[in-house]
Amino acid sequence: MTRKSHSKPEIEAALRYAEKNGWRVEVGGAHAWGKIYCPYNDKDCRCGEFCISSIWSTPRNAGNHAKQIRRVIDNCTNHNKNVSSEEDD
Numbered sequence: 001m002t003r004k005s006h007s008k009p010e011i012e013a014a015l016r017y018a019e020k021n022g023w024r025v026e027v028g029g030a031h032a033w034g035k036i037y038c039p040y041n042d043k044d045c046r047c048g049e050f051c052i053s054s055i056w057s058t059p060r061n062a063g064n065h066a067k068q069i070r071r072v073i074d075n076c077t078n079h080n081k082n083v084s085s086e087e088d089d
Contacts, residue, residue: 033057040078
């Protein structure tokens with residue numbers, strides 16, 4: 001089943017980037033539009049700080065929020081280890 005798309009195109013593009021990198025997007029929540037979950041779910045990865053990130057439905061600046069989402073994905077330590085090991089092969 002496909003998920004509901006985000007109303008802001010910049011954020012929707014960032015969510016597709018997250019899904020392309022293996023992150024799980026779950027729609028729903030109290031104040032947030034949804035959450036993204038790291039595929040590695042490692043407790044040692046930054047003490048679990050970046051393993052879950054909230055996606056806001058109406059951020060003040062959609063472009064900055066989209067950049068923040070991409071930054072969380074790109075700075076995931078386990079993701080960076082796996083990408084660099086694939087490049088070495």
